[in-house]
Amino acid sequence: MTGRQAAPGLFISLEGIDGAGKSSHIASLERLFAQAGRAVVRSREPGGTPLAESLRALVLNEPMDPLTESLLVFAARRDHVVQVIRPALARGDVLLCDRFTDATFAYQGAGRGFDLDVLATLERWVQQPDGAGGAALLQPDLTLWFDLAPEIAAERLAGARLPDRFEAQPADFFRRVRAGYAARAAAEPGRFARIDAAASREAVGAAVEAAIRERGWLA
Numbered sequence: 394m395t396g397r398q399a400a401p402g403l404f405i406s407l408e409g410i411d412g413a414g415k416s417s418h419i420a421s422l423e424r425l426f427a428q429a430g431r432a433v434v435r436s437r438e439p440g441g442t443p444l445a446e447s448l449r450a451l452v453l454n455e456p457m458d459p460l461t462e463s464l465l466v467f468a469a470r471r472d473h474v475v476q477v478i479r480p481a482l483a484r485g486d487v488l489l490c491d492r493f494t495d496a497t498f499a500y501q502g503a504g505r506g507f508d509l510d511v512l513a514t515l516e517r518w519v520q521q522p523d524g525a526g527g528a529a530l531l532q533p534d535l536t537l538w539f540d541l542a543p544e545i546a547a548e549r550l551a552g553a554r555l556p557d558r559f560e561a562q563p564a565d566f567f568r569r570v571r572a573g574y575a576a577r578a579a580a581e582p583g584r585f586a587r588i589d590a591a592a593s594r595e596a597v598g599a600a601v602e603a604a605i606r607e608r609g610w611l612a
C-alpha cells in the first residue's frame with residue numbers, strides 16, 4: 394500500500410430560519426474545503442435528486458396537511474440519502490447540505506405542531522441503511538445553526554425574493570421554528586455549532602470557518 398489513507402467522508406448541514414444567511418455562506422465553505430484538497434458535494438433539502446426536487450416543488454407551493462408535508466420531505470430525503478449522501482460519504486467527499494432532518498423537527502414539528510414521535514419514527518426509517526432496525530442512524534457530523542431573530546430575517550428577506558409557503562408564515566411561526574432548532578441543539582450539543590447570524594457577513598463567515606477549523610477538518 395502506498396500513499397495517504399483517504400480522509401473519511403464529512404457530512405455538514407446548514408440550518409436556520411428562512412433568511413438567516415445559510416445560502417450566503419455555503420460557497421465560501423466549499424472553497425475552504427476545496428483549498429484543503431477535499432472533493433466537495435453541495436446539495437440541499439428538500440431536493441438534491443431529480444425526484445426530490447420534484448417533491449420540493451410540491452412541498453413549497455401546494456397546500457397540504459402537516460402529515461402529507463412530513464411524508465413528502467422524508468420521501469425526498471430517502472431518495473437523497475440513497476442516491477447522493479451515502480455514495481458521497483463512501484467516496485470520502487465533503488457533503489455540504491443546505492438543511493437536513495433538523496429542519497423537519499423545526500418546521501413540521503415545532504412550527505406546524507406535528508407529532509415529534511411520528512417524525513422520530515420516519516427519521517429512523519429514512520436514515521438507517523435498510524429502512525429499519527440495527528445499523529446506526531445517519532446524521533450530519535456537524536450542523537451549523539445560523540441563529541437569527543425572526544424580525545431581522547424578515548427585514549433581510551423583504552424585497553429579496555418572492556415568499557414560498559414557508560417564507561409567507563407569520564413571525565410567530567418562525568419563533569416556534571427557532572425554538573425547535575434550539576431544542577435540537579440542546580439535545581445534541583456536540584453535533585451543533587450555533588452561529589450568531591445577526592453579526593456582519595464577515596463575522597458570520599469567520600465564525601463558520603472557526604467551527605470547521607476547531608474540528609481539525611482543514612488540516
Ligand SMILES: Nc1ncnc2c1ncn2[C@@H]1O[C@H](COP(=O)(O)OP(=O)(O)O)[C@@H](O)[C@H]1O
Nearest residue numbers: 411412413414415416417549553592593594597
Ligand atoms: N450577515 C448578514 N447581514 C446582512 N444581510 C445578510 C447577512 N447574511 C445574509 N444577508 C442577506 O439576507 C438575505 C437572506 O440570506 P440567505 O443567505 O439567502 O438566507 P437563507 O439561505 O438562510 O434563507 C439575503 O438577501 C442576503 O444577502
Ligand SMILES: Cc1cn([C@H]2C[C@H](O)[C@@H](COP(=O)(O)OP(=O)(O)O)O2)c(=O)[nH]c1=O
Nearest residue numbers: 411438439466492493496497500501559560
Ligand atoms: C428540509 C426541510 C425544509 N423545509 C422548508 C424550510 C424552507 O422554508 C423551505 C426550503 O428551504 P430553503 O432551501 O432554505 O429555501 P430557499 O431556497 O428559499 O432559501 O423548506 C421544511 O419545512 N421541512 C424540511 O424538512
